[in-house]
Amino acid sequence: MVDIKVRIQIGAPLEKVYDVVSKVDDDPKFWNLTKKIRNISKKEGEIVREVVIGKTDKCLQKITLVPKGELHVLWTKGLITGTKDLLLSAMGNSTLLEISMSYKISGPAGLFSGRIEEELQVEAEMAADLIKEKAEGRPHSVPMEERKSWADLIRG
Numbered sequence: 001m002v003d004i005k006v007r008i009q010i011g012a013p014l015e016k017v018y019d020v021v022s023k024v025d026d027d028p029k030f031w032n033l034t035k036k037i038r039n040i041s042k043k044e045g046e047i048v049r050e051v052v053i054g055k056t057d058k059c060l061q062k063i064t065l066v067p068k069g070e071l072h073v074l075w076t077k078g079l080i081t082g083t084k085d086l087l088l089s090a091m092g093n094s095t096l097l098e099i100s101m102s103y104k105i106s107g108p109a110g111l112f113s114g115r116i117e118e119e120l121q122v123e124a125e126m127a128a129d130l131i132k133e134k135a136e137g138r139p140h141s142v143p144m145e146e147r148k149s150w151a152d153l154i155r156g
Contacts, residue, residue: 001082002117004101008128012135014090017097018068020135021086027051030127030134033120053079079106097131099124 010017020026024047027034036052040060047063059078065071073084082103089096101124105116133139 002101002103002105002120004099004103004117004120004124006099006121006124006128008097008132009091010095010097010132010135011093012095012137013093014068014088014095017088017095017131017135020131021071021088021097022065024049024063024065024071030130032123032126051078075103080104081106095135097128099128 025037025039027037033053034051035054038050040048040050042048045065045067047061047065049061049063051059051061053059057079059080060076062074062076063071064074069088071086075081075083080103082101084099084101084103087098087100089098101120103120
């Protein structure tokens with residue numbers, strides 16, 4: 001089991017941060033692991049979708065949006081199973097974003113859990129920084145370098 005936790009204070013009101021994180025079709029802009037998204041169904045507060053991670057690995061997700069405060073992602077099928085939660089807490093004119101991920105990695109990737117955990121930690125920290133920049137209305141300032149996702153690393 002891989003468990004990741006990241007907390008960041010964002011200089012924007014909760015509503016503005018929620019507007020950024022609730023646009024889940026923009027996930028590839030924030031989460032390096034997510035390469036492609038195909039929505040299977042959408043209804044109020046719930047989305048079921050197929051996500052391609054790495055080059056070809058497909059996973060299924062069920063996303064539950066709790067207005068103005070929480071986003072819950074349940075990975076139900078594929079290389080990753082488990083949960084990713086984004087919790088927002090108002091702090092005056094700023095917002096605390098807490099990201100909590102608890103994943104089980106299956107298949108050959110499970111043999112590299114230590115390395116995968118490091119990659120997922122970096123991914124979560126980078127996503128938090130990118131969400132912060134977007135919510136605060138700042139241009140992207142974190143230097144991006146071309147890197148392989150952990151799924152690509154195990155396939156060579």
